[in-house]
Structure formats: structure tokens, C-alpha cells
Amino acid sequence: QGQLVESGGDLVQPGGSLRLSCAAPRSIFSRNAMGWYRQAPGKQRELVAEITTSGRTNYRDSVKGRFTISRDNAKKTVYLQMNSLRPEDMAVYYCNYGVFGGGPFGSWGQGTQVTVSS
Secondary structure, eight states: OOOOEEEOOOEEOTTOOEEEEEEOOHHHHTTSEEEEEEEOTTSOOEEEEEEOTTOOEEEOGGGTTTEEEEEETTTTEEEEEEOSOOGGGOEEEEEEEESTTSOBOSOOOOOEEEEEOO
């Protein structure tokens, strides 16, 4: 179907951790950089992290040292490990694909909700 399916969002306390997953079709996963984006209420969607097919990564400054993006070629899945979560990380997280350092190519899915609250 060419759809990206995000999962793993949940309610977590500040300082907690979550691991998001995004399953992608082989045709997309094998040829493109994969990225995680997020959109908080009332704010624009923004890039959180991205990873190339060879494993090169790029992170938004506000998540450096806290989040880790990775990809599993066998499972055709990209992950976002989120540690030391802060209330400002609360958003709907989306997975997409495209050129590393560029904009996303695919359509936006439903995303997965990450709620950070005490």
C-alpha cells in the first residue's frame, strides 16, 4: 500500500522513555532516508531526527543526546528511542521518508501520540 505505520506512543512522566516504531514498505525503506517528525498542538510539524540507508543520522538540537534514531533493514522498521522526555516533547510523532537533509516525500499518516505529563 506504500503506507507508513507508526506505533509506540504512550503517556509517560517527565524523565521517562519511549520507543517509537515505524514500519515501511521495502521499496521505500531500501531507497530513502527515514525521518521522525512531530507536531505539538498549535505548532508546526518539525523534523526530530532522520537516518540514511547507510546509518548516517541527524537530530534536532533540542533532542540531541536524548533521542536515538535507528533502522532495522530486516524488519524494514525505523525506531526512535526517546529518553529523558520533557513536557515540550509532547506531540504527535510521524514517520516519513525522503532525501537526507531535505523535505519529506510521502503522505502523512495518523502518527502516534506521545504525552509527557506528571
